[in-house]
Amino acid sequence: MSEQTTLRNVRLWDGTEDRGPVDLTFAPEGQDGVVVAIAPAADPSATEELAVIPGLIDTHVHLVGDAAGGSAGFLTWPLVTRPEERVLHGLAHAQRALAAGVTTVRDLSADDIQFSLRRGLDAGVVTGPRVLAHGMVSMTGGHGDLFTPAAVAARPPVADGPDACRALVRHWARAGADGIKIATSGGVLSVGDKAAWRNHTPEEIAAIVDEAHALAMPVAAHAHTAAGIDVALDHGVDSIEHATLLEEPQARRIVDAGLTVAPTLLINDRIAAGIGANAEQAEKAAELVERRDALLRAAADLGVDFVLGTDANGFHVRFGEQMDEVRAMARTFGWSAQRALEAATSRAARAIRRDDLGRIAEGGPADLLVVRGRPWERIEDLRPSAIVAVVARGRTAHGALGER
Structure with a gap:
């Protein structure tokens, strides 16, 4: 050798x-x-x-965003930037994460840009971290769809009805996705959204999860509310993202199911403080984080397996700030240094189905x-x-x- x-x-x-x-x-x-x-x-x-x-593992990122610090806003930049350029910005973000000790990232709203970037990294064409990429299945007017203003005609794909949901899962599988992302509650940065809103019907979610699992793809579920977490658990998802208002009954269900949770602390703190956010976004985040820390600390005490997931997008949380998130998790959950480091390494590896990492x-x-x-x-x-x-x-x- x-x-x-x-x-x-x-x-x-x-x-x-x-x-x-x-x-x-x-x-x-x-x-x-x-x-x-x-x-x-x-x-x-x-x-x-x-x-x-x-090397650290960030289980929840969004690689494609403005890496140059330009004047376009978070929601505007994708609308005015060609896909060819977005690949380069995604690579820049990936390389910044790598320089800060993150050797694996999982992008949870990927399309052909991230799939192409991942293939180039795997082939050694460019240097960067390992990238896993999940395609998102969102409904019309759902959390994912509401990142694009209503007047914009060119929109990411959505799926309405069980058959369309299955078709979009198959589309992402053919394109090269490692997994699927769904939302079972509304979100914070999505325009006009409410965290408590339902996303998809039970029949649609069942179709998404069934089709993804049939194609050997795990499903990560965005869920801020206890009700949204229950929906995700009812349908057998493989990880919970955010879980901001996680209450004891849902925490016990997560422990029993052996799932991981990425709490994404810093991004919601910053949005709530109005950093890079408008008044609507800040208000939504503030309502969530007001109760969050006590709920998540109680869940950690019950044994919920929290892992590193920053929701880094290069705007609210920058690539290279993953270690800040780990230290925030240690403070919030009252963890030892070793438990916090496990959340970013061996435990995070289980969340992405790469126990060898x-x-x-x-x-x-x-x-x-x-x-x-x-x-x-x-x-x-x-x-x-x-x-x-x-x-x-x-x-x-x-x-x-x-x-x-």
Whole structure:
């Protein structure tokens, strides 16, 4: 095997536990890269200055948005920017996430732009994180549809009625989607929307989930309210996104079902504060976050498996701010540093059905961060400024390893 790199006498946290000082060898073998060997450090008496942790996984992002900081607003930019340009902005966002330690992202409102970007990354044409991409099935006037103003004729696809819902799931499967996104409540940034509004009928949701599962695609459900969460659980979705008003009965159902939840804390805090939001959006977010923290803390105490999901869009939450979200989760849920780091690594990997990611093990994928500090002991150490190098698919994608 060629191009092997060995990190000598580094402290290893492997995604679940502290392994102490090790010599770790990896190589860019195959599509994933590989961890070739992990052995006790040959010279354990030497001071371990650096540590190695798995690359972070953000289970909920939206890659395609303005990465140049232009004057167009969040909702306006997609309407005035050609698809060819949007691919480049999505790549810029992906690379910013990678430089900040995020080696895998899941885009939860994808189309041919994200599918094309993912294929280019997988082929090694460009450098960036792993990308998983879910196509959204929205109804006319639903959360997804309401991101496009009513007067705009060119709209993303929607589906009304069970047969149309099945057809749109099949469309996304043919296009190359890794999964499906639905909404079982309204949203915050969507224009004229209300969080409490129903999205789709039970028959439509049943058709979406059944068709997605028949095609081996997981379903992620956007749901802010307890009622929306109940609808998602009733129909057997695979993850819950936001869960802002999660109450005890729904929390217990989530625990029993073994599902993960991405709480997306920072984005709703910022919208509620009016950052990058109009008065309608800020009011909707404020109504949600007023009760959120106490409800989610109680759910965490009941055992709900919260994982890293930022809803980063480059506007309200920027790519590269994922570690800020992890620290916010630790504060909100009263977690230890290790539990918070698990939410961004090994537990997040389960949410995206890639249990081989989010861990560092012999024979496993070589996605890892070389950092200063001990973030599994002190969550304050989890900052981009502490990153020495980012290794993605067995290659140094950011920073430098030096002569090790």
